[in-house]
Amino acid sequence: MSKGKTTSNRALLIPGIFLLLGLTLTYFLQSSAREAAREALHDEFKFRVSEVLGNIDRRLQSYEQILESTAGLFAASNQVGRGDFVEYVRALKLEGKYPGIQGVGFAKVVQDKDKARHLSEMRASGPANYDIRPAGQRDVYTPIVYLEPSTSRNHRAIGFDMYSEPVRRAALDKARDEGKTEISGKVRLVQETDQDLQSGFLMYLPVYQRKAAHQTLEERRANLIGWVYAPFRMNDLMAGILGERFGEANAALNLEIFDGDSLQASRQMFNSNGQGHENAQFHAVQRIPLFGHQWTVAIDSLPPFDARMRGDKANIIALAGTIASLLLAMVGWLLATARARALAIAQGMTEELQHSEAAQRRLNRALRLLSDCNMALVHAEEEYKLLSEICRLCVERGGYLMAWVGYAEQDAHKSVRPIAQSGYESGYLEKINISWADNEHGRGPTGTAIRSGRPNVNQNILTNPAMAPWREAASQRGYQSSVALPLICEARVLGALNVYAHDPGAFDPEELHLLEELANDLAYGIVALRTREEHAAAKDRLTFLDHFDSLTHLPNRLLLRDRFERAALTAKSQQETVCLLYLDLDRFKQVNDSLGYAVGDQVLVGVVERLRQCVPPAATISRVSGDEFVVLLAGNYDTTGIAVVANAIRDVFAEPLTIDAHVLNLSFSIGISLYPGDGEDFDTLLKHAHTAIGSAKEAGRNTYRFFTREMNAGLAEQIRLTGGLSNAVRHGEFRLHYQPQIDIRSGRITGAEALIRWQHPTDGLVPPGKFISLAERSGHIMQIGEWVLNEACRQGKVWMDQYPEAPVVAVNLSALQFKHGNVLDMVAKALATSGLRPDRLELELTESILLQDVEATMKTLRGLKTLGVKLSIDDFGTGYSSLSYLKQLAIDKLKIDQSFVWDMLSDEDGASIVKAIIQLGHTLQLTVIAEGVETDAQLAFLNTVGCDEAQGYLFSRPVPAEQLAKLLENEGTERT
Secondary structure, three states, X not given: OHHHXXXXXXXXXXXXXXXXXXXXHHHHHHHHHHHHHHHHHHHHHHHHHHHHHHHHHHHHHHHHHHHHHHHHHHHHOOOOOHHHHHHHHHHHOXXXXXXXXXXXXXXXXXXXXXXXXXXXXXXHHOOOOOOXXXXXXXXXXOEEEEEXXXXXXXXXXXOEEHHHOHHHHHHHHHHXXXXXXXXXXXXOOOOOOOOOOOOEEEEEEEEEOOOOOOOOHHHHHHOEEEEEEEEEEHHHHHHHHHHHHHHHHHHHEXXXXXXXXXXXXXXXXXXXXXXXXXXXXXXXXXXXXXXOEEEEEEEEEOHHHHHHHHOHHHHHHHHHHHHHXXXXXXXXXXXXXXXXXXXXXXXXHHHHHHHHHHHHHHHHHHHHHHHHHHHHHHHOOOHHHHHHHHHHHHHHOOOOOEEEEEEEOOOOOOEEEEEEEEEOOOOHHHHOOOEOOOOHHHOOHHHHHHHHOOOEEEOOOOOOHXXXXXXXXXXXOOOOEEEEEEEEEOOEEEEEEEEEEOOOOOOOHHHHHHHHHHHHHHHHHHHHHHHHHHHHHHHHHHHHHHHEOOOOOOEOHHHHHHHHXXXXXXXXXXXXXXXXXXXXXXXXXXXXXXXXXXXHHHHHHHXXXXXXXXXXXXXXXXXXXXOEEEEEEEEOOOHHHHHHHHHHHHHHOOOOEEEOOEEEOOOEEEEEEEEOOOOOOHHHHHHHHHHHHHHHHHOOOOXXXXXXXXXXXXXXXXXXXXXXXXXXXXXXXXXXXXEEEEEOOOOOEEEEEEEEEEEEOOOEEEOHHHOHXXXXXXXXXXXXXXXXXXXXXXXXXXXXXXXXXXXXXXXXXXXXXXXXOOHHHXXXXXXXXXXXXXXXXXXXXXXXXHHOOHHHHHHHHHHHHHHOXXXXXXXXXXXXXXXXXXXXXXXXXXXXXXXXXXXXXXXXXXXXXXXXXXXXXXXXXXXXXXXXXXXXXXXXXXXXXXXXXXXXXXXXXXXEHHHHHHHHHHHHHHHO
């Protein structure tokens, strides 16, 4: 009985021990699995937090680039009209490329004293009911004048004074004083309504006067003209930032964004779910600085996310462990015979658990790698350093053996060029020859990934046939498996990220998914860095062009003036001389006309190289116009030393210059002026040096002349003619000649331009080029212009009575007549006195008229249109060329300047300009006339491109009215 009881006790004890040990082991294993699951979920939570923060930062950086490029529009233009702004913003394609942004606008600084004028200008060019809101008088206003795209929501913001609201004003002042992008605190946008109300904020970038300094605080405040800005609605912005993951983030995470460093409910700007989660397993609070402001981001996990922490693996382990323990207890009775089998089962369970833990560790490692790489992307400044850092992180943080990035070259072999690498490589990249072509060296993982645009996994290098060309080199370095991940951005494959592991089958689907995400983020970062570099290069280019010539890279006139003024200050204090040598390249026009402008540009570059050889190193060489240069000499130079420099310039060009097999003999005519003897300011010295060039050319060119007071003798001639203008007006010494204007299609005379001549009592017939500018300076142009108008109308009435199809008489109006005279009354009186029909009179206006007192000028021109006269723009394309004014003024005709006509057959740019003007005129339903037509070839070209009318020596020189009448009679006879 005692022995049986002992046996029974042992039978109970052994399964009991097995059961206890099994359950204990199961408990610890499932606890380990649960902890591993929690750690993995926590790593994923941190990654998602990092991802959200990185996306916010990158997206706002891209919005800043939009504002910088828009500010560049103002920096590159003298005036940005509403139409220019609309076209520019439309070209940005905000809706497709930058989701979340409400628009791009411009707020202008308006002083109280300028408010009335501002309202008048805006109502004339924009909405008639435009006003500054809120009402009331303030020292300064910052109304929104442009906001695109044009939507009903954005319309509500036009005219709003952002300076009137404290939060906006604080951001505006900070952006202005620091000269960089700033964002405001939480505001309610003016565009908001009571429906779908969202919190908002604004991003500002100051715009300063073009070419004005803004280095100091005082300069920035003095030269500010306004701000380009962008409004944002938080919900729309976050939906754009999170993109396709917005729904996933809402379901798993609760994201809250607060203005400033407080979590107060009143400062909340965004809540993805509208509520928090008090029992969240994971919680993170991050404060991120953004453009001089700070946001606080609070992220909580939601129940669906926390539920994943329960861990199916842990439950399986618990269940399996319990069942296994019971089975072990049951087989305890057969322990003596089944001991080996029990040990095998235990070993199998252990191996399975170890494999599961290893896979979990790899996944955690990949998550940490992705998080670290995202931080590297956020802080990246240079492309190569970014690629090297990503490769380093793959090796050091990801635990891979080697990583490298290769770019797909567009050469004949479609080669892959290694850019950056990290890890154990030992010359591997130097010895392999990888292509992305569809051949033996392009069918490996890298080439296939680039060619197909999809990841290519190589789980075993030893057995993969595609790895044959590189198997030996890879095996020597311990590479057992690899993956190639294409770098794709905007549907273009840039290259591939390649990762190598020391174990076969190292890349499971979950790890591969995270590596794909890493490659996509890297491709985005590469394109973002390149875009940033392009914007920086464009800025540098604009800065360069402000002070240097784009062809020769020499200082321009602006920089030359600055250097002269500095040299003059030094010379004045040290009793020294400053010298300007004005160099005019002799007969350079012949080079352009015979060899073309491309060769001409090469000649100018070659000329500069020779000048650098012969002038002192400390001298400044400047290009001031097409074929004119100025050499600035500062220091202790006497006339002998200056002559030595001038002779050196002459001697260095004694040797012909060879350009593209063309041997050219070049020379300079040089005029020299000295500070302070010939003038104490830059403009005077430059003028005197240029005057001396005339003397050098009269001496046969290829020489130099110092300026002398006798060279101003030409001024006496001008004074003499100016003195005779008064007598000419009183005694009626002026005559009108008329040049016919021809309809190109029919050959019929449709108009005649009235051109003034001076029948001088001693000099004979004086052309207008000699006295019109003198009349404008002396003020006689007002009387002369009125006489021309009255005489032309009188003659037009004569022709109207004589001929059924009388020509329209065209009269030029001076800008001074618009500025100082009552043009509207003068024209009305001339028509009434002469009896000429208004539609038989055409007034030719220069584009410079549109630059002066715009409001008064526009009023006068509208009055002229009301009278019924025709309006044309003379020399179109050489001046202001405002399309908006063409539409507002109802212009009837555009006249192509003769300089374009002369160049259109020999220069592609000239031909393109002529075509563009004709196309523009016809689009606006205007007649287009070309002046200066002298050859049949020019007329044929104009006919081909659709020009309506022409005038020039090909048809007739300007002739007296009697001779033009004969032309009209002959034309009538031919028609009869």
